[in-house]
Amino acid sequence: MPRFHHVALIGKYQTTVSGTTASSSREVMEEIAHFLERQGCEVSLEAETAANTGMTHYNVLDADAIGARCDLGLVVGGDGTMLGIGRRLARHGTPLIGINQGRLGFVTDIPLGDYQATLTPMLQGQYEEDSRPLMQARVMRDGECVFEALAMNDVVVARGATASMVELRVEVDGHFVANQRADGLIVASPTGSTAYSLSAGGPMLHPSVGGWVLVPIAPHTLSNRPIVLPDSTEIAIELVGGRDISANFDMQSLTSLLHGDRILVRRSAHCVRFLHPRGWNYFATLRKKLRWNEGGS
Template identity: 75%
Template sequence: MTLKFRRVALIGKYQPSAAPGMSESSLLALEKIADFMTNLGCEVLLEAETAQNTGLTEFQSIQVEEMATCDVGLVVGGDGTMLGIARRLARHGVPLIGINQGRLGFITDIPFEAYQTTLGPMLRGEYEEDSRPLMHARVMRGEEMVFEAFAMNDVVVNRGGTSGMVELRVEVGGRFVSNQRADGLIIASPTGSTAYSLSAGGPMLHPAIPGWVLVPIAPHTLSNRPIVLSDATEVAVEVVSGRDVSANFDMQSLASLQHGDRILVRRSEHCVRFLHPAGWNYFATLRRKLRWNEGGS
């Protein structure tokens, strides 16, 4: 069997450092997948933290920064696991395959029980690819950049858990849009449009659309509705008022904000490359994950 992808980085879902170790089911899944790919003729390398938490010693461990030498990354877990590794590997152009052990799994879309029938053809080169740009966000305090992060799903500016509304001044492409009073504001990519943005009433964006959706969270003015924007323009959000205001990037990174701080969001030059099984399409994923009535064939 001729393989297109021989050198494979394997990344697993593991517990945070506060609760070290890995569940038995996750460990067994990784062992089975690693052995399966080895038998196919792949060189399997375990991401360093995955190796540390599994105790698997028969495979070489590798730091994320070294994965640029790999042909493909295989992520076993949920979308959160995929988001974390995707942000770090995007600059290297390493394609990613996701095997779902989470709940919804919009981007880790291969069911674990199907990995044996799916991985072989994909590693031989039978797959669909889609590329999704990251969001690049900066927090500016005057002329100083005090925080910087990449996000794949969304950038969220919101109030503290016990405080009242925040007031945010929004500009798009340098043009004033509005002062918004709400619990917060979401700037979501097409990938993130099925995450927090969807829960807050935003639309779903097809991943081929070069756009973002701007979604207010519980707005004071009911006519303040979600709006779809081009991702070619920078979005600026200034904190006008409110207590305990923070910015979240994929719900991973957190920056505490002061009045006058500006969050600048633009499209990153880096894209994440996702590989899907041959025949994959976005609408089939929506039907399956959102349990839509499929109707036709």
């Protein structure tokens, strides 16, 4: 008998992925669903996935119903797909496995071509579990919360494409840190340290590190460097100057900001549970995805 009896299948099919057509993407989802059924699992489809694929012959569930009724979420796509469903299922504690149909895939780490051989033992309970904390962010305006969101990767305050530098006041646990003039500022989790933060010059944080990295984007003063902070702190970013400024959360939701707005970032009470194949480790993922020692022995 499988360790997971009821599996939700989740994918993204509004657009083609890595040259894959929509029709062939549906074929992939159908194939995976049939594989799960052969393993003795009941299969349901996430509502948006069902609408995008036209796979109407499976039970359709929204995120809350998946959290209440399913033992496992199987995500087929890229890291963006995983980020979206991970935030929605975190409060339910539903574990997630990622099959990579995208390009990079730091958290959707099972290659599509290997999914049957990899998933078979995992469905029987042979896996490594990896818990990633979420960030909770609020935008405060005149003492009231006007926007709230969760993020797994990062919270980014940045200027628009044609705007000048943004001026920010940064505090940690109520203590003034610095006024910064830059293109923006990133608050990244360990999961997000290999995303936008990395391209802006930030360090990579191991997922087990209880910390965040604060990374300025193209700072006016070169001594403004990335800094690693404990995730027990609350970071406050106040918009002092600039125009066309917005706050992005995992680059999947955003809100425009006004002068005087404060973005408060703290650790959420919820974590995302990732399941990986036995023998998985973070450094193997870095070697593969970042092509370290490529061509070496």
